[in-house]
Amino acid sequence: MNAGHAQTAPVEWAKAGEQLPKRSYGPIGGEALLRYAAVSGDDNPLHIDPALARQAGLEERPIHGMLMMGHFEPMILAWRPDVELISLSAKFLRPVLAGQSFELSGRVIRVTGGKNPSMILRLMVHAVGGDLSLVAEALLRPRCKAGV
Amino acid sequence: MQNMAGSPDGIPEKGIVCLGPFRVSASHQEVAAFRRETGWPEDEKSADMQVPHTFPMRWLSAPGIRAVIEARVKEAGGVAFHESQSFTYEKPLVVDQDYLLTAEASRQENPSRLILRVSVVSLSGQPFLQLETILRIVSPAEATP
Numbered sequence: 001m002n003a004g005h006a007q008t009a010p011v012e013w014a015k016a017g018e019q020l021p022k023r024s025y026g027p028i029g030g031e032a033l034l035r036y037a038a039v040s041g042d043d044n045p046l047h048i049d050p051a052l053a054r055q056a057g058l059e060e061r062p063i064h065g066m067l068m069m070g071h072f073e074p075m076i077l078a079w080r081p082d083v084e085l086i087s088l089s090a091k092f093l094r095p096v097l098a099g100q101s102f103e104l105s106g107r108v109i110r111v112t113g114g115k116n117p118s119m120i121l122r123l124m125v126h127a128v129g130g131d132l133s134l135v136a137e138a139l140l141r142p143r144c145k146a147g148v
Numbered sequence: 149m150q151n152m153a154g155s156p157d158g159i160p161e162k163g164i165v166c167l168g169p170f171r172v173s174a175s176h177q178e179v180a181a182f183r184r185e186t187g188w189p190e191d192e193k194s195a196d197m198q199v200p201h202t203f204p205m206r207w208l209s210a211p212g213i214r215a216v217i218e219a220r221v222k223e224a225g226g227v228a229f230h231e232s233q234s235f236t237y238e239k240p241l242v243v244d245q246d247y248l249l250t251a252e253a254s255r256q257e258n259p260s261r262l263i264l265r266v267s268v269v270s271l272s273g274q275p276f277l278q279l280e281t282i283l284r285i286v287s288p289a290e291a292t293p
Contacts (some may be wrong), residue, residue: 091231148153
Protein backbone atom coordinates (compact mmCIF):
# COMPACT_ATOMS: atom_id res chain seq x y z
CA MET A 1 0.00 0.00 0.00
CA ASN A 2 1.09 3.57 -0.44
CA ALA A 3 1.06 6.78 1.52
CA GLY A 4 -2.71 7.09 1.16
CA HIS A 5 -3.12 4.75 4.10
CA ALA A 6 -1.81 5.13 7.63
CA GLN A 7 0.90 2.86 8.93
CA THR A 8 0.68 3.52 12.67
CA ALA A 9 -0.70 0.77 14.93
CA PRO A 10 -3.56 1.82 17.22
CA VAL A 11 -3.01 1.55 20.96
CA GLU A 12 -5.06 -1.64 21.17
CA TRP A 13 -5.04 -3.61 17.95
CA ALA A 14 -7.58 -6.43 17.70
CA LYS A 15 -6.83 -10.07 18.48
CA ALA A 16 -7.45 -13.02 16.17
CA GLY A 17 -10.74 -14.67 17.03
CA GLU A 18 -12.41 -11.47 18.20
CA GLN A 19 -16.03 -11.31 17.06
CA LEU A 20 -17.68 -8.22 15.63
CA PRO A 21 -21.09 -7.34 17.10
CA LYS A 22 -23.78 -8.79 14.85
CA ARG A 23 -26.18 -6.49 13.02
CA SER A 24 -29.57 -7.24 11.46
CA TYR A 25 -31.43 -5.32 8.79
CA GLY A 26 -34.90 -5.71 7.36
CA PRO A 27 -37.25 -7.03 6.42
CA ILE A 28 -36.17 -5.61 3.07
CA GLY A 29 -39.22 -4.87 0.96
CA GLY A 30 -39.70 -3.91 -2.68
CA GLU A 31 -39.46 -0.19 -1.83
CA ALA A 32 -35.99 -0.64 -0.34
CA LEU A 33 -34.89 -2.58 -3.43
CA LEU A 34 -36.12 0.25 -5.65
CA ARG A 35 -34.30 2.82 -3.51
CA TYR A 36 -31.06 0.82 -3.63
CA ALA A 37 -31.47 0.39 -7.40
CA ALA A 38 -31.76 4.18 -7.70
CA VAL A 39 -28.73 5.06 -5.59
CA SER A 40 -26.47 2.29 -6.93
CA GLY A 41 -27.56 2.32 -10.56
CA ASP A 42 -28.14 -1.45 -10.36
CA ASP A 43 -31.65 -1.65 -11.71
CA ASN A 44 -31.30 -5.22 -12.98
CA PRO A 45 -34.97 -6.19 -13.40
CA LEU A 46 -34.32 -9.42 -11.53
CA HIS A 47 -34.28 -7.33 -8.32
CA ILE A 48 -37.34 -5.32 -9.27
CA ASP A 49 -39.74 -7.53 -11.23
CA PRO A 50 -41.25 -10.44 -9.23
CA ALA A 51 -42.37 -12.16 -12.47
CA LEU A 52 -38.84 -12.14 -13.86
CA ALA A 53 -37.50 -13.44 -10.55
CA ARG A 54 -39.96 -16.36 -10.73
CA GLN A 55 -38.96 -16.95 -14.34
CA ALA A 56 -35.38 -17.22 -13.11
CA GLY A 57 -36.40 -19.91 -10.61
CA LEU A 58 -36.71 -17.72 -7.48
CA GLU A 59 -39.78 -17.40 -5.26
CA GLU A 60 -39.25 -13.65 -4.91
CA ARG A 61 -36.94 -10.85 -6.03
CA PRO A 62 -33.45 -11.34 -4.62
CA ILE A 63 -32.04 -8.54 -2.48
CA HIS A 64 -29.04 -7.01 -4.29
CA GLY A 65 -25.90 -8.77 -3.07
CA MET A 66 -24.19 -5.38 -3.18
CA LEU A 67 -26.82 -3.89 -0.86
CA MET A 68 -25.86 -6.48 1.76
CA MET A 69 -22.13 -6.18 1.03
CA GLY A 70 -22.39 -2.40 1.38
CA HIS A 71 -23.53 -2.82 5.01
CA PHE A 72 -20.19 -4.34 6.07
CA GLU A 73 -18.24 -1.08 6.12
CA PRO A 74 -20.53 0.79 8.58
CA MET A 75 -20.62 -2.36 10.74
CA ILE A 76 -16.81 -2.50 10.80
CA LEU A 77 -16.47 1.23 11.53
CA ALA A 78 -19.05 1.05 14.34
CA TRP A 79 -16.92 -1.71 15.87
CA ARG A 80 -13.56 0.04 15.29
CA PRO A 81 -13.69 3.68 14.14
CA ASP A 82 -9.88 3.70 14.09
CA VAL A 83 -9.56 1.44 11.03
CA GLU A 84 -9.74 1.95 7.30
CA LEU A 85 -11.08 -0.62 4.86
CA ILE A 86 -8.42 -1.34 2.24
CA SER A 87 -9.98 -4.24 0.39
CA LEU A 88 -13.21 -6.15 0.48
CA SER A 89 -14.11 -9.19 -1.57
CA ALA A 90 -17.21 -11.34 -1.48
CA LYS A 91 -18.82 -14.39 -2.97
CA PHE A 92 -22.59 -14.41 -3.29
CA LEU A 93 -23.75 -17.91 -2.42
CA ARG A 94 -27.53 -17.88 -2.04
CA PRO A 95 -30.01 -15.07 -2.45
CA VAL A 96 -31.87 -13.46 0.42
CA LEU A 97 -35.32 -12.70 -0.92
CA ALA A 98 -37.47 -9.58 -0.73
CA GLY A 99 -39.48 -9.63 2.49
CA GLN A 100 -36.68 -11.31 4.43
CA SER A 101 -34.18 -9.81 6.89
CA PHE A 102 -30.46 -10.42 6.85
CA GLU A 103 -27.83 -10.60 9.58
CA LEU A 104 -24.17 -9.55 9.30
CA SER A 105 -21.49 -11.20 11.39
CA GLY A 106 -17.71 -11.26 11.39
CA ARG A 107 -14.54 -12.16 13.22
CA VAL A 108 -10.86 -11.34 13.07
CA ILE A 109 -8.95 -14.15 11.41
CA ARG A 110 -5.46 -12.67 11.19
CA VAL A 111 -3.61 -9.78 12.81
CA THR A 112 -0.26 -8.31 11.82
CA GLY A 113 1.56 -5.83 14.03
CA GLY A 114 4.83 -3.99 13.65
CA LYS A 115 5.45 -1.13 11.26
CA ASN A 116 2.78 -2.19 8.80
CA PRO A 117 -0.14 -3.31 10.97
CA SER A 118 -3.20 -4.88 9.41
CA MET A 119 -6.01 -7.26 10.18
CA ILE A 120 -8.12 -9.58 8.10
CA LEU A 121 -11.78 -10.20 8.85
CA ARG A 122 -14.00 -13.04 7.72
CA LEU A 123 -17.48 -11.63 7.21
CA MET A 124 -20.80 -13.34 6.57
CA VAL A 125 -24.40 -12.56 5.73
CA HIS A 126 -27.18 -14.99 6.64
CA ALA A 127 -30.86 -14.68 5.90
CA VAL A 128 -32.35 -14.30 9.38
CA GLY A 129 -33.24 -17.82 10.44
CA GLY A 130 -31.87 -19.12 7.17
CA ASP A 131 -28.89 -20.03 5.06
CA LEU A 132 -25.49 -18.46 4.58
CA SER A 133 -25.94 -16.01 1.74
CA LEU A 134 -22.63 -14.22 1.36
CA VAL A 135 -19.09 -14.79 2.58
CA ALA A 136 -16.51 -12.02 2.44
CA GLU A 137 -13.03 -11.05 3.50
CA ALA A 138 -11.80 -7.58 4.46
CA LEU A 139 -8.32 -6.15 4.90
CA LEU A 140 -8.09 -3.30 7.43
CA ARG A 141 -5.33 -0.91 8.40
CA PRO A 142 -5.21 1.83 11.03
CA ARG A 143 -7.04 4.93 9.86
CA CYS A 144 -4.98 7.82 8.61
CA LYS A 145 -5.10 10.81 10.97
CA ALA A 146 -5.80 14.23 9.48
CA GLY A 147 -2.62 15.89 8.34
CA VAL A 148 -0.57 12.69 8.50
CA MET B 149 -4.76 -12.09 1.30
CA GLN B 150 -6.81 -14.35 -0.90
CA ASN B 151 -9.00 -12.44 -3.29
CA MET B 152 -12.34 -14.14 -2.81
CA ALA B 153 -13.69 -12.65 -5.98
CA GLY B 154 -10.87 -13.87 -8.21
CA SER B 155 -11.97 -15.39 -11.49
CA PRO B 156 -12.06 -19.19 -11.49
CA ASP B 157 -8.70 -20.62 -12.48
CA GLY B 158 -8.10 -22.54 -15.66
CA ILE B 159 -11.07 -21.22 -17.58
CA PRO B 160 -9.92 -19.18 -20.56
CA GLU B 161 -11.37 -15.75 -21.10
CA LYS B 162 -12.29 -14.54 -24.56
CA GLY B 163 -13.57 -11.49 -26.40
CA ILE B 164 -11.83 -8.97 -24.21
CA VAL B 165 -13.21 -5.46 -24.73
CA CYS B 166 -11.49 -2.39 -23.30
CA LEU B 167 -13.74 0.48 -22.22
CA GLY B 168 -13.04 4.07 -21.32
CA PRO B 169 -11.53 6.14 -19.92
CA PHE B 170 -14.71 7.63 -18.47
CA ARG B 171 -14.69 10.66 -16.21
CA VAL B 172 -16.48 9.80 -12.95
CA SER B 173 -17.11 11.45 -9.59
CA ALA B 174 -18.95 10.87 -6.32
CA SER B 175 -21.13 13.91 -5.69
CA HIS B 176 -22.10 14.84 -2.15
CA GLN B 177 -25.76 14.14 -2.91
CA GLU B 178 -25.07 10.73 -4.52
CA VAL B 179 -22.83 9.67 -1.65
CA ALA B 180 -25.37 10.77 0.98
CA ALA B 181 -28.16 8.84 -0.78
CA PHE B 182 -25.98 5.74 -1.15
CA ARG B 183 -25.04 5.83 2.54
CA ARG B 184 -28.70 6.08 3.59
CA GLU B 185 -29.45 2.79 1.81
CA THR B 186 -26.42 0.87 3.09
CA GLY B 187 -26.66 1.24 6.86
CA TRP B 188 -24.46 4.28 7.52
CA PRO B 189 -25.23 6.50 10.53
CA GLU B 190 -27.14 9.66 9.66
CA ASP B 191 -25.62 11.81 12.37
CA GLU B 192 -22.19 12.12 10.75
CA LYS B 193 -21.14 15.66 9.83
CA SER B 194 -21.53 16.08 6.10
CA ALA B 195 -18.14 17.80 5.85
CA ASP B 196 -16.50 14.54 7.02
CA MET B 197 -18.57 12.34 4.76
CA GLN B 198 -16.65 9.32 3.60
CA VAL B 199 -17.28 7.76 0.19
CA PRO B 200 -18.43 4.17 0.86
CA HIS B 201 -16.09 1.41 -0.27
CA THR B 202 -18.74 -0.12 -2.53
CA PHE B 203 -19.94 3.20 -4.02
CA PRO B 204 -17.98 2.79 -7.30
CA MET B 205 -20.49 0.10 -8.33
CA ARG B 206 -22.63 3.08 -9.27
CA TRP B 207 -20.17 3.98 -12.00
CA LEU B 208 -20.75 0.64 -13.74
CA SER B 209 -24.18 1.93 -14.73
CA ALA B 210 -22.55 4.56 -16.98
CA PRO B 211 -24.05 4.11 -20.46
CA GLY B 212 -20.73 3.12 -22.08
CA ILE B 213 -20.22 0.26 -19.62
CA ARG B 214 -23.80 -0.76 -19.07
CA ALA B 215 -24.44 -1.16 -22.80
CA VAL B 216 -21.55 -3.62 -23.07
CA ILE B 217 -22.72 -5.63 -20.03
CA GLU B 218 -26.28 -5.82 -21.35
CA ALA B 219 -25.16 -6.77 -24.85
CA ARG B 220 -22.89 -9.53 -23.53
CA VAL B 221 -25.61 -10.95 -21.26
CA LYS B 222 -28.13 -10.86 -24.12
CA GLU B 223 -25.62 -12.52 -26.45
CA ALA B 224 -25.20 -15.31 -23.88
CA GLY B 225 -28.98 -15.72 -23.79
CA GLY B 226 -29.53 -15.76 -20.05
CA VAL B 227 -30.10 -13.94 -16.80
CA ALA B 228 -27.11 -12.42 -14.98
CA PHE B 229 -26.52 -13.33 -11.33
CA HIS B 230 -23.84 -11.50 -9.38
CA GLU B 231 -21.39 -14.25 -8.42
CA SER B 232 -18.55 -12.33 -6.77
CA GLN B 233 -17.19 -8.86 -6.21
CA SER B 234 -13.96 -7.32 -4.99
CA PHE B 235 -12.59 -3.84 -4.29
CA THR B 236 -8.97 -2.97 -3.54
CA TYR B 237 -8.09 0.60 -2.65
CA GLU B 238 -4.77 2.41 -2.88
CA LYS B 239 -6.31 5.62 -1.54
CA PRO B 240 -9.78 6.54 -0.29
CA LEU B 241 -12.01 8.38 -2.77
CA VAL B 242 -12.95 11.98 -2.03
CA VAL B 243 -16.41 13.51 -2.44
CA ASP B 244 -16.86 15.81 -5.45
CA GLN B 245 -13.48 14.93 -6.99
CA ASP B 246 -13.15 13.73 -10.58
CA TYR B 247 -11.47 10.43 -11.50
CA LEU B 248 -10.84 8.43 -14.67
CA LEU B 249 -12.29 4.94 -14.94
CA THR B 250 -11.19 2.27 -17.40
CA ALA B 251 -12.66 -1.22 -17.67
CA GLU B 252 -11.99 -4.52 -19.38
CA ALA B 253 -14.87 -6.91 -20.07
CA SER B 254 -14.33 -10.56 -20.97
CA ARG B 255 -16.38 -13.74 -21.28
CA GLN B 256 -15.94 -17.30 -20.03
CA GLU B 257 -17.80 -20.38 -21.19
CA ASN B 258 -18.72 -23.54 -19.25
CA PRO B 259 -19.94 -22.07 -17.05
CA SER B 260 -20.94 -18.86 -18.73
CA ARG B 261 -19.58 -15.77 -17.01
CA LEU B 262 -18.99 -12.11 -17.73
CA ILE B 263 -15.96 -10.63 -15.98
CA LEU B 264 -15.46 -6.92 -15.56
CA ARG B 265 -12.17 -5.51 -14.24
CA VAL B 266 -12.15 -1.82 -13.47
CA SER B 267 -9.40 0.59 -12.60
CA VAL B 268 -9.92 4.10 -11.18
CA VAL B 269 -7.16 6.71 -11.20
CA SER B 270 -6.94 10.45 -10.50
CA LEU B 271 -6.91 12.83 -13.45
CA SER B 272 -3.11 12.86 -13.14
CA GLY B 273 -2.98 9.05 -13.32
CA GLN B 274 -2.47 8.24 -9.63
CA PRO B 275 -4.11 4.86 -8.84
CA PHE B 276 -7.04 4.87 -6.40
CA LEU B 277 -8.79 1.54 -6.69
CA GLN B 278 -9.42 -1.61 -8.65
CA LEU B 279 -12.57 -3.65 -8.66
CA GLU B 280 -13.65 -6.92 -10.20
CA THR B 281 -17.22 -7.96 -10.89
CA ILE B 282 -18.10 -11.51 -11.94
CA LEU B 283 -21.55 -12.19 -13.30
CA ARG B 284 -22.73 -15.77 -13.80
CA ILE B 285 -25.04 -16.03 -16.78
CA VAL B 286 -27.76 -18.61 -16.35
CA SER B 287 -30.20 -19.56 -19.10
CA PRO B 288 -33.88 -19.45 -18.05
CA ALA B 289 -34.11 -23.23 -18.70
CA GLU B 290 -31.15 -23.82 -16.38
CA ALA B 291 -32.61 -21.62 -13.65
CA THR B 292 -36.17 -22.96 -13.59
CA PRO B 293 -36.50 -25.82 -11.10
